[in-house]
Each structure stands twice: as C-alpha cells, then as structure tokens.
Amino acid sequence: MIRARALSHSYDKGATLVLDDVSVELTRGCVTGLIGPNGAGKSTLLSAMARLLVPDSGQVLLDDLDVLKAPAKEVAKRLAVLRQDARVTARLTVVDLVRFGRFPYSKGRLTDRDHEVVQECLDQVGMDGFRDRHLDELSGGQRQRAFVAMVLAQETEFVLLDEPLNNLDMEHAAATMRLLRRAADELGRTVIVVLHDVNVAAAACDVVVGMRDGRVVAHGSAREVVSSEGLREVYGLDIPVHEIDGSPVALHWAMGARRPEPAVPVN
Template identity: 45%
Template sequence: MIKITDVKKAYTEKVKIGPLNIEIPKAGFTSLIGPNGAGKSTTLMMIGRLLDIDEGHIAVANMDVTSTKSKDLAKVITILRQENHFVTRLTVRQLVGFGRFPYSNGRLTKEDEVIISKYIDFLDLTSLEGRYLDELSGGQRQRAYVAMVLCQETEYVLLDEPLNNLDIARSVQMMEHLRHAAESFGRTIVTVMHDINFAAKYSDRICAMKNGQIAAFGTVEEIMDAETLTNIFETNIEILEGPYGPIAIY
C-alpha cells in the first residue's frame, strides 16, 4: 500500500500542494487525473522521492520514502518521469538493462539478461533492441523507457504520463501492456493521465486532483460521475455508458 499522510509541498506562497491524505491499495491500476496544475505530477514525484516533501509522511510497502536507503527503495518502487533525456548513445537493450542496476550494480548476470529479454519482448521491442534511442520514433522510445522501469521488477511502478508521444493505436497498446503487467505480474501501477476515458477503461481506481488537493478518490464507477467531473474540470461533462464502460463527453 502507498500511504500519504498530511503531506504538504509549497513552491510559493500561492502555489501549494496539500495537505494530502490517501491510501492507495496494493496491486492494480490507479490513475491520477485533474486539470493542469492540479498537483498530479508533483504528488507522483514525492511518492517516488524525486521531490522532497515539506511536511507529512509517505510510506510505500511500509517503507518510509524519506528515510529508507536508496538501494532498498529501488527494489520496491520505480518511477518514470515525463521527460527523459539520455545524452549517452544507448541501444534499446542497454537502456532496458539499466532497470537491473539495483540488483546487478552494472554487472549483468545471465539471469539479468533473461529478465531484460522478457520485458523487451513484453513491450514488442524485440526487433528494435539493437537500435539506438536516437534512431527511434518518440513512441518507440517511450515503450523502451517503460520496459526499463518494468525490468526493475519492483512491486510499485509510477508513470508520469506514459502515453506521451503515442498516437491513439500505440496508446491503446501501451495501456493494454500496463493493464496486463498489473494483472499478470501483480504490480501496483500508479499513472498520471490526461485522458479521462483511457483512465476509466484501464484503471481499478481513480484519484482526481484539483488545486493541489485530492478532490475525489474511488472506483471508476464512483469517479466517472458527471457532477463530480464537471466540478473538478470546471467545464460541462456528460457521462455516457459505452460498450466498455462509462465515457466522458466534453
């Protein structure tokens, strides 16, 4: 479980996050949604210890995010930021191999190589594993980064807008992969999402944020409510029942 208790983060006197209080259950797929500036990515970065908290407490699998040693935390939680800038020229396989660093310290074993191949295959990157990142499309690179974080084989996976640079077909494919990872590998996946309908189709739970606060948290059915979403996004939203569940119409 991810437990956030009385967490606050202040950038300026007017730009503040929190206090945040939420418990995200173990296993399954949770999406963070909300308008720009709501605090979604900031919250994700604080859970992943890429951003310090000013007040409060965050625990992941009963490990204090602030005080746990990095080498121990890296075996429990991994995070993919929205922007990734590798200046070194790497192949897809080399990039995915970085996910094994907490275990191998850079000295890959035969077991590591098997795990690397597993996630390269899982993200349909087998034909591209020898290609350099700068030779790939944005969508192909995004899949490679996701393969890298899954290759770390942590129970908790945090993804900041994993559909960046993906067209609709690749977005569907990516969400299918992530949903499969949550179900087949027992991962707890938490994502920042901009598309409400993608979140609704693939999530077990949705956390809606607004103005640095948690506005609503619950099942898809609970959050996909016209009044709730209209209040959060401050625009009229209707909910229709589609073939795969509720659909938000703007």
C-alpha cells in the first residue's frame, strides 16, 4: 500500500499550495487513476510519492518504508516511475534505454536474467522491431512505449506513471492500458497512473482519485467517481454520464457539460 500523509507543497514559497494537506491510501494490486483539471496537483502528488520532489511537509510510505528517508537504491527496487517529461540527453538505442531499468539489480553488468526481462518488456510494448533504433529516430508514441518498457523492466512492486498515454494513438494507448492492467492482474503490481481521459480511467482502473485545487475531492471505485456527482466535485461541471457495455462513459465533449448555475438566494 502507498500512503500519503498530510502532504503539502508549493512552488512559490507558500503563496499557492499545489498540494494542500493531502492524505490518501492507494490499495495494493490495483490500477489507480489520478484525474482532475490542469493544476489540480496530480503530477505533484505522483512526484512526491516517487521522491522526485521533497514536499514541504508530510510523509509517503510504501507499506512501512518511508520513501523520503530510505536509501535511493532501496526505493528503486520497490518503486518505478515514468515522468511526464521523460527524456534522455544521450543518444541511446531503445534496447539500451530498457536496460537502464535493470540498473538497480545489475549495476550495469547485465545477467542472462536481465536480458530476458529486457526482451520480455520490448515484446510486451511491441518495440522489439525498433530495439536498435535510436530514440531520436522514433515518433513520440514510439518513444513513449520505449520508456514504458524501461519502467516495466525495473520489476518493482509499485509502478507510477505520469500521463503515459501522451503522444499515443488509440491503438497504442489501449495496448498500454491493457499492459498496465496485466501488470496488476497477473503480476500483482500496484499501478498508479495520471490520466486526462476520465473514460480511460473508468474503463481501465479499479480505483479513481479525483483532485481539485491541490486536494483530493473524490476517491472510490471508477463507477463512483466517474459519475455525474463525482465529476461535478472534481471538475465543477455538470457532465452527462451514461453506461455503455457495463462501463460509465462521460460525455464531457457534449454541450450538456456546463458549470452548474449558481444558487439563487431565497428572500
């Protein structure tokens, strides 16, 4: 389980809280989606959980491991993260990038097992045919799949991904979410993923956490949060939600998605 306790953080010396006393527990073995409008604090919360930033106050626990205080190599064996702006400056091939995922174990001296894992991950994301291609020769979607393979190659209990569907077309976005579902269902991984598409969250996630203005305002099953009531809390909009093939679908692009009328005072 990942537990955030009373996390607060600002980027301007406290003038604006990006995380405002956030406490949340994320269940082991599930795919959890973080949703919310731009600036809600989703990526900052994920970064704090992954120790990519040190929050102004609060604590993050992986079971009983204090993420902010534990040795980096110990955290790296239990938690893998894909940042929204993932990039490398060196001119690497795809297979070299994925091999970096094995560094917490191999320290650069790959064993037969390390090579097996690398190959499995390349196959899983459909990138084996590009294994010797340099990253700067790939499309944005292909690069994103290569980074997902690197994260999976780390073989950690916890996998955190910040908008991994960026630059992916529908086919590869669906394939990536199927891969993350398989990581949870078959491999027992705990997956936390920041998503902008609430319908992807509804279809692929067990649990959805909705954030707004630096706070958690909704937390429950996908059906509970991706509902007219839940989305009103998260986005402040009246969004029609219908059920299609057993999954809630939010028609947020429809003209019916509007801000609620302010209450008229009664004299």
